Amino acid sequence: MPDATDADGLTVGQVSARLGVTVRALHHWDEIGLACPSLRTAAGYRLYTAGDLERLHRIVVYREIGLGLDKIRTILDDSTADVPGALRAQRAQVAERIDRLQQLSAGLDRMIDAHERGLLLTAEQQAAIFGSQWNPDWPAQARQRYGDTEQWSQYAERAASRGPEEWQAVADAIADFERALGDAMDVGVTPGSPEANRLVEWHREVFASYFPLTRQMQVCLGRRWEADPGFAAHYDGIRPGLARWFRQIIDASARAHGIDPDTATWQ
CATH class of the missing domain: 1.10.490.50 (Antibiotic binding domain of TipA-like multidrug resistance regulators)
Structure with missing residues (x-):
């Protein structure tokens, strides 16, 4: 990983604030290789580039609709993955949850x-x-x-x-x-x-x-x-x-x- 200055990217804290993701989550995704910062400063601090942010945006979206990290990795990294099929399956699960929540709301x-x-x-x-x-x-x-x-x-x-x-x-x-x-x-x-x-x-x-x-x-x-x-x-x-x-x-x-x-x- 090449050295960089702070001006070349965003720190973990800055990305956390921008995306509404905890620093802990960002560290975890880095550790499992799901979303790694492309740059580091000479002092060893992680820096995320514009391309890294784009990947993180997609991860956040997929997480919000309920996909697990393994499924997200497949969608992002496997060119043969059936992305529409995975999203349709997730949509069906979301619809079921909505129905259950509506029933819960009526019960409340x-x-x-x-x-x-x-x-x-x-x-x-x-x-x-x-x-x-x-x-x-x-x-x-x-x-x-x-x-x-x-x-x-x-x-x-x-x-x-x-x-x-x-x-x-x-x-x-x-x-x-x-x-x-x-x-x-x-x-x-x-x-x-x-x-x-x-x-x-x-x-x-x-x-x-x-x-x-x-x-x-x-x-x-x-x-x-x-x-x-x-x-x-x-x-x-x-x-x-x-x-x-x-x-x-x-x-x-x-x-x-x-x-x-x-x-x-x-x-």
Whole structure:
């Protein structure tokens, strides 16, 4: 390699700044013989000529479209290489990546909407699935109250992947459970009995459609459902006194698992 002055070419740092390539990358390409500077100064510093820059420009372009260094070397150095064919193959891969990214973008949009809205359903769809007594403002109210909790995030992640059919399946599962709950109360199932405990476990499974429910959380919900007029009216509308009885079977099951219902907290 002939000696040169700084005026004969560009230094590694200058090329790095001009092409937006790291000095480390330029050194690596030099080491593997992909893009070597044609000149060196008397002090041993690399200098890139105009021809070197042209080769580097092509390398940068090929790297940006996703070609590997070995493929780039073949395109640049093998006169028999099918360059259009290699580029067409790369274009097909880029198209696939674009499609995947578009799907990812759509999924992120749904996730954002689910975190902000709770339910990705129209008011009409909500009424058709959850019944005429359903208030479409409830999800927004729930987000305002619980939007900063882990459980809301878990609920939103589940909601983001659900459409009307999936929500209908959730509503049907809850309806089946509530019918069984009312029937059990009718026949005199007692809190703490195997039948009552099975209902409590069933409830935790059904409720997991929203977020995982610990036994302590379940106790807290049981308390609220009995005390809150809206929730109490819902359960007592299925069977008079069902809200209180439901709380009692939850408490009895909690005691069997070493949990004091009077001191249970949301955890």
